[in-house]
Amino acid sequence: MPEPVLSVRDLRAGYGTREILKKVSVDVAPGEIRVVLGGSGSGKSTFLRNVLGLETPWSGEVRVLGENLAAGGHAADRARNHLGVLFQQGALVTSLTVGQNVMLPLVLDGIRPDGAAEEIARARLSRVRLSHAWGLYPGELSGGMRKRAALARALVREPRILFCDEPSAGLDPLTSKELDELLLELRDTLGLSIVLVTHELDSIRALAEKVLYLHLGEVLFDGPFQDALDHGPARIRDFFARRLDPADAILSSSWEILT
Amino acid sequence: MAHRAQREDLLLLSDRVEEVDALAAGCLHNARRQASRTGRRLALKSPTARLLQRLDALDPGPDAPAAPARPGLPFLEAMGARGWKWARHQRDGAVFAVEMIRAVFDLAGGRSRTWPGATWRQLHELGTTALPVVLLLTGLIGLTLALLMGQQLAEYGASIHLATLMGVAFTREVGPLLTAVILAGRSGSAITAELASMKVQEEIDALRTMGAREAVFLVAPRLLAMMISMPILALFASACGISAGLLIAVFELGLSPDVYLQILSEAVVAQDIFWILVKSAVFAFIIVFLACRIGLSVHGGSDAVGRATTSTVVAGIFWTIIADCAFALVLYL
Numbered sequence: 001m002p003e004p005v006l007s008v009r010d011l012r013a014g015y016g017t018r019e020i021l022k023k024v025s026v027d028v029a030p031g032e033i034r035v036v037l038g039g040s041g042s043g044k045s046t047f048l049r050n051v052l053g054l055e056t057p058w059s060g061e062v063r064v065l066g067e068n069l070a071a072g073g074h075a076a077d078r079a080r081n082h083l084g085v086l087f088q089q090g091a092l093v094t095s096l097t098v099g100q101n102v103m104l105p106l107v108l109d110g111i112r113p114d115g116a117a118e119e120i121a122r123a124r125l126s127r128v129r130l131s132h133a134w135g136l137y138p139g140e141l142s143g144g145m146r147k148r149a150a151l152a153r154a155l156v157r158e159p160r161i162l163f164c165d166e167p168s169a170g171l172d173p174l175t176s177k178e179l180d181e182l183l184l185e186l187r188d189t190l191g192l193s194i195v196l197v198t199h200e201l202d203s204i205r206a207l208a209e210k211v212l213y214l215h216l217g218e219v220l221f222d223g224p225f226q227d228a229l230d231h232g233p234a235r236i237r238d239f240f241a242r243r244l245d246p247a248d249a250i251l252s253s254s255w256e257i258l259t
Numbered sequence: 260m261a262h263r264a265q266r267e268d269l270l271l272l273s274d275r276v277e278e279v280d281a282l283a284a285g286c287l288h289n290a291r292r293q294a295s296r297t298g299r300r301l302a303l304k305s306p307t308a309r310l311l312q313r314l315d316a317l318d319p320g321p322d323a324p325a326a327p328a329r330p331g332l333p334f335l336e337a338m339g340a341r342g343w344k345w346a347r348h349q350r351d352g353a354v355f356a357v358e359m360i361r362a363v364f365d366l367a368g369g370r371s372r373t374w375p376g377a378t379w380r381q382l383h384e385l386g387t388t389a390l391p392v393v394l395l396l397t398g399l400i401g402l403t404l405a406l407l408m409g410q411q412l413a414e415y416g417a418s419i420h421l422a423t424l425m426g427v428a429f430t431r432e433v434g435p436l437l438t439a440v441i442l443a444g445r446s447g448s449a450i451t452a453e454l455a456s457m458k459v460q461e462e463i464d465a466l467r468t469m470g471a472r473e474a475v476f477l478v479a480p481r482l483l484a485m486m487i488s489m490p491i492l493a494l495f496a497s498a499c500g501i502s503a504g505l506l507i508a509v510f511e512l513g514l515s516p517d518v519y520l521q522i523l524s525e526a527v528v529a530q531d532i533f534w535i536l537v538k539s540a541v542f543a544f545i546i547v548f549l550a551c552r553i554g555l556s557v558h559g560g561s562d563a564v565g566r567a568t569t570s571t572v573v574a575g576i577f578w579t580i581i582a583d584c585a586f587a588l589v590l591y592l
Contacts, residue, residue: 049464096374
């Protein structure tokens with residue numbers, strides 16, 4: 001097996017005295033698309049925040065291409081250079097234009113926001129089919145455009161691994177499908193590994209090669225998507241069955257209206 | 260009904276219930292729970308299927324976690340917990356203040372980066388655009404004060420001392436303090452609202468994943484801009500207030516402008532100008548410290564942004580006045 005781009009070992013994390021993640025371990029191989037699943041309160045967001053270095057884990061290791069992100073200092077900086085993140089709402093800096101947002105990681109690396117940085121940023125925007133939005137501000141973009149701009153920004157440092165937090169949230173099915181196709185294209189052309197946190201079954205079906213199912217902070221299943229469907233624990237099969245069955249989906253929405 | 264269910268057994272005739280809305284089902288469910296807690300019973304006679312379905316829908320089921328018990332802490336423990344929380348809050352505040360100062364030096368030394376021109380932009384937004392409102396308000400207050408003081412002085416034939424009073428009051432107190440109060444309301448709230456919105460929309464998280472230090476990227480440009488612009492604004496404010504006094508002296512009290520300026524130059528010394536600059540820089544630090552700290556510690560949604568903005572204005576004005584009082588005690592006592 002090739003060296004994993006992301007290796008999480010015995011990750012324990014929480015808030016205050018409340019433990020959320022209980023010794024979670026996972027490896028992500030180069031070029032792999034891993035979907036992180038789980039119900040509300042399962043620890044998906046905590047997992048993502050700790051893996052991205054936004055929170056300090058209680059114990060355990062998060063290694064990105066061998067660099068320990070949880071250790072802080074220069075190792076964390078080097079690890080961070082291999083990461084790109086697409087946040088749920090895009091998280092573009094609202095006071096900067098789209099072009100400036102895409103150049104921002106390069107500026108933080110000490111490159112002036114003109115010349116080479118502009119060339120690179122324009123190329124990334126073109127890759128996500130958003131060249132025309134260079135001078136627009138985030139407030140002038142639709143939800144789908146904002147996410148594509150954020151994707152361009154996430155790609156500007158040529159990361160080896162891309163994290164996506166609910167990329168389809170708030171998008172119509174067509175735009176969501178386009179975004180999924182774009183992610184697949186990026187994986188195929190750039191050889192990116194992608195870690196995706198999502199509830200959208202269409203996205204899971206389109207993208208997932210392996211799934212990590214978290215339940216109450218523990219790994220309930222870690223393996224290929226098809227295995228999860230065929231032989232996974234009952235809770236996971238139930239999770240997919242409910243979401244796959246359109247009749248059940250209608251019943252669920254009626255139930256919400258009734259109660 | 261819940262209250263009665265705690266005190267006596269109840270039997271409700273429900274055979275003719277045709278429709279139940281969510282509120283009625285909720286009341287029934289609550290009454291049944293209250294009754295069972297106190298060992299009473301609440302029974303339904305011949306409930307319709309619709310009613311049972313509604314009540315079942317409210318049942319959390321066996322898997323539902325029990326509501327956590329919240330036993331109150333004993334008095335001393337509660338006081339200790341509050342004291343500990345307060346001490347940690349103060350420590351975090353001190354750490355943040357040190358980080359702010361370090362960030363300015365790191366930015367100036369090129370060890371850490373923000374968007375090029377960010378400080379100029381903040382200078383324009385926090386300083387230049389605040390000038391009209393600062394001049395207008397200090398001018399109006401200067402007019403009012405000069406009018407009131409001038410009339411009193413005229414009664415004793417001491418109109419000539421208006422220049423001294425206006426000069427001393429505006430350079431030592433009113434100019435810097437009024438500027439700080441205006442900027443605490445205007446610029447402090449703007450800083451908090453912007454940072455809190457960025458926090459809520461995950462922009463701060465995004466910056467951190469890109470390797471940006473929020474103290475350098477967001478706080479340092481604002482701190483520099485305020486510490487540069489506030490002393491200049493305070494000088495303008497003092498000059499405007501004193502000029503308003505000149506108008507009253509000339510048109511209301513019949514003094515000559517030359518006399519007013521002559522007495523003013525004797526009353527106001529270079530040391531006063533120096534302290535305007537020092538006091539204003541300290542006020543600027545206080546306002547930016549509070550605005551950034553409150554803005555960056557926001558959790559929740561848009562309502563939290565509103566609460567944070569209000570807190571900044573109140574705390575900014577409060578601590579500015581405290582600092583002003585401290586300056587007065589040290590300098591003039």
